[in-house]
Amino acid sequence: MKNCLVVDDSKVIRKVARHILESLDITVSEACDGREALSQCQSGNHDVVLLDWNMPVMSGMEFLQQLTATHSSRPKVIFCTTENGLGHIKAALDAGADEYVMKPFDRDTLESKLQIVGVL
């Protein structure tokens, strides 16, 4: 079974994502900011991270930069954010994000993005 770390400061979004991911037979763990996510990535064995952009303590972008700098082999990273402008999308890809989901999203979108990054 694949493992996904859902990183979002919104409890509602984490709950929705968990519901969708579990329906796709993916095991889910949660973090509510980038720092907590980094800590989980030290000990966890995640295949993919679903990552919000704007969060307190540490943003999604900072998380991705630190994860990339400290892990030679890291999980796939899919940004999942309301930051839907071209500038943000390009910056995310430049920083090494594997895919990008613009909120709002649905099950089909998330499933297809997981297929694109090879998790499903």
Next chain:
Amino acid sequence: MKEIILTPAMRMLTELLEQRTGQILSENRLWRIETSLGPVLRAHGLKTLDALADAIRADASGAMGTQAVDALLNNETSFFRDAHIFALIGDQLIPAAMRHAEALGREKQLRIWCAGCSTGQEAFSIGMLFQNNRARWPDWRIEILATDISHTAIARARSGVIPQMEAQRGLPVSDMLRWMEPEGDDWRISPAVRGMIDFRIDNLVAPQAPTGTYDLILCRNVLLYFTAERKRALFSALARYCASGGALLLGAGETTIGLTTDFTASPEHRGVYRRVDPA
């Protein structure tokens, strides 16, 4: 599941759908009638399906019936739907069609028909696939005909504008950046891809839009709405427009077996059917 009693109005609407499109609403899809027609009722200030049925009968122009039929059609689609099929098209079917065309001394142009294209994502996906592989096929052109019976779906496909939720469904973000640009909350297909496709309203029961023959025909997730008799007629039509050596792609769970001898299942690739040359 709650049993749905077919009222005279519902019967009239399902018959109209079949008459205009050849499609039947199977028992497990009857629930769609009220849900799908809700927007049409609201747009015309009608309260019930009976009132809609009366309005369709009274409308000599037929426009009200067209709106109702459009609303009853299932326009579900997404970019690169069944990704392995598009990998097969890019890696195997297009190169094979090119080799075949070269062997026959034809010009470097392939013709593809997306039959039942809905709002265009399948045709746009083929356009993107071709553009992404330009370097592999530098001198080739691809002409795509995309047809659907739904006026609403074709109008949207022609506009090239895709709502955000649908724009990201199935589409790698790299392709989104390369072949689309934001337009308000929506995304617009680039002229390079949009310009490859001729979108036409057409009825698969008696196709008028195709001309000549096509190297590849995609008719996916359409047959499931047809009776066996309609499927046979459809296969005859598709065979007429499928080039010698050409291929037909059907949706998962759809088959030509037992319905036509004009196509034979490819032994290598599931969902691919080869045109059988007439004796």
